[in-house]
Amino acid sequence: MLQRLKQHQFLFGELVKRDFAKKYKRTILGMAWSILSPLMNLLIMWLVFSNLFGNNVNHYVIYLFAGQLVFSYFTDATNLGMTSLVGNAGIFTKVNVPKYLFLFSQNVSSLINFGLTLLIFFAFTAFDGIPFTWKFFLLVYPVVCMIVFNLGLGLILSALFVFFRDMQYLWGILTQLLMWLSAIFYTIDTYSETAQLLFLANPIYLYIRYFRKIVIDGAIPSAGFHLLAAAYALGAFAVGAYMYKKYNHEFLYYV
Amino acid sequence: MKTMLKAEHVSISYKIGDFKDIGDMLGIIGTNGAGKSTLLKAVIGVMEPRAGKIERNGNISALLELASGFDGDLTVKENAYLRGAMLGYTKEFMDETYEQILDFSELREFEERPFKQLSTGMQSRLAFSIASLVQPEILILDEVLSVGDGAFQEKSAAKMREIINSGASTILVSHSLQQVRELCNKVLWLHRGKQIAFGEMEPICDRYESFLAEKYQNENTQ
Numbered sequence: 250m251l252q253r254l255k256q257h258q259f260l261f262g263e264l265v266k267r268d269f270a271k272k273y274k275r276t277i278l279g280m281a282w283s284i285l286s287p288l289m290n291l292l293i294m295w296l297v298f299s300n301l302f303g304n305n306v307n308h309y310v311i312y313l314f315a316g317q318l319v320f321s322y323f324t325d326a327t328n329l330g331m332t333s334l335v336g337n338a339g340i341f342t343k344v345n346v347p348k349y350l351f352l353f354s355q356n357v358s359s360l361i362n363f364g365l366t367l368l369i370f371f372a373f374t375a376f377d378g379i380p381f382t383w384k385f386f387l388l389v390y391p392v393v394c395m396i397v398f399n400l401g402l403g404l405i406l407s408a409l410f411v412f413f414r415d416m417q418y419l420w421g422i423l424t425q426l427l428m429w430l431s432a433i434f435y436t437i438d439t440y441s442e443t444a445q446l447l448f449l450a451n452p453i454y455l456y457i458r459y460f461r462k463i464v465i466d467g468a469i470p471s472a473g474f475h476l477l478a479a480a481y482a483l484g485a486f487a488v489g490a491y492m493y494k495k496y497n498h499e500f501l502y503y504v
Numbered sequence: 505m506k507t508m509l510k511a512e513h514v515s516i517s518y519k520i521g522d523f524k525d526i527g528d529m530l531g532i533i534g535t536n537g538a539g540k541s542t543l544l545k546a547v548i549g550v551m552e553p554r555a556g557k558i559e560r561n562g563n564i565s566a567l568l569e570l571a572s573g574f575d576g577d578l579t580v581k582e583n584a585y586l587r588g589a590m591l592g593y594t595k596e597f598m599d600e601t602y603e604q605i606l607d608f609s610e611l612r613e614f615e616e617r618p619f620k621q622l623s624t625g626m627q628s629r630l631a632f633s634i635a636s637l638v639q640p641e642i643l644i645l646d647e648v649l650s651v652g653d654g655a656f657q658e659k660s661a662a663k664m665r666e667i668i669n670s671g672a673s674t675i676l677v678s679h680s681l682q683q684v685r686e687l688c689n690k691v692l693w694l695h696r697g698k699q700i701a702f703g704e705m706e707p708i709c710d711r712y713e714s715f716l717a718e719k720y721q722n723e724n725t726q
Contacts, residue, residue, distance in 0.1 A: 259593070
């Protein structure tokens with residue numbers, strides 16, 4: 250696997266460059282959009298919800314931002330990732346290259362967006378008077394989990410999208426649903442204990458919660474919490490990898 | 505002579521007969537839908553045969569439907585590197601040969617142009633230049649030699665001969681029987697996914713020609 254990756258390193262680099270060039274083609278602000286659009290979203294959410302929920306939550310802006318940060322990385326990576334196979338059909342039906350490279354390169358640009366937004370997030374926390382502690386370094390853990398989780402879902406979605414183009418619409422609805430279920434702008438403190446546990450069945454919520462625990466509460470999540478975060482990521486990735494392995498030679502009949 | 509490529513009883517969506525010991529320059533002929541391109545896709549590993557097996561003993565450089573796989577929004581230079589990467593070249597190799605590619609394809613003045621602004625002939629010229637500048641052991645060409653203008657066609661044919669002479673095995677798919685006669689020494693004739701004939705070029709080409717003539721006549725009398 251590693252050897253194959255090294256062998257295709259050049260192709261991977263070229264694909265990343267291409268995806269980047271195409272993403273911001275003919276935009277005036279270019280990469281600035283990757284920072285601007287989450288900030289605009291944050292502003293809108295803050296305007297709409299701060300009166301409703303803002304009084305009961307400590308550091309509501311940061312609370313909101315943490316949710317927005319994780320969720321927008323998730324939607325960005327999965328929505329772009331979904332079309333990565335179909336969009337590159339012209340290549341893999343003519344040249345024998347590993348097909349997961351297209352998804353991986355697509356995810357790199359989402360990850361860079363996420364990284365930039367994360368820096369602004371830290372600037373906001375400093376601005377909001379939250380001290381930067383060593384615990385912040387623990388955030389590497391959920392970030393790695395999210396990368397693997399998003400890659401896994403990307404693999405699953407892009408494979409499904411080849412066979413059922415309905416996925417595009419279905420996924421739009423599902424992400425809407427997930428958005429409402431991820432407690433991005435509201436808190437679940439007043440819910441019953443079972444309901445609160447049920448929220449942890451949502452990986453996105455779990456990752457958001459990790460960020461909030463570290464940044465706002467200054468607390469380290471439990472070991473079980475860590476295990477669950479890794480389990481979601483590895484589970485999604487395993488399913489995705491299995492689908493790619495199984496359908497590797499079927500894809501080209503459907504694109 | 506060493507067998508560079510061997511495809512036995514290969515069957516993809518339909519059964520393709522049995523041909524082996526491909527050396528030198530093999531021409532694949534047949535009417536539309538005979539399974540020529542499908543066979544090539546199996547040979548380069550894009551498709552997996554449902555039965556039978558393919559043995560590859562050498563690095564393959566394939567040119568299938570030239571202009572596809574290029575990105576219209578990228579420049580000529582970016583596309584050249586992307587294509588080189590797809591063909592499995594290293595970055596160092598591309599850095600070294602990029603100038604040669606530009607010269608051979610005669611696209612120097614268009615280097616920074618978006619690819620979609622190029623004419624189809626120019627696009628094919630670039631594709632041919634990239635694929636042929638490596639020294640492949642097996643070269644696969646699918647309907648590509650008729651690219652570019654007359655001058656470039658001659659140049660690419662010369663380049664082809666140079667590659668063949670350097671010892672590469674080549675597979676050429678072509679509807680131009682004249683081209684096959686000129687370049688190939690062996691021929692595989694496919695029809696509706698089945699092998700009709702495989703062997704020396706002359707007799708099969710003659711048979712195919714009379715087959716085509718007959719077909720043409722039948723269609724006209726109906």
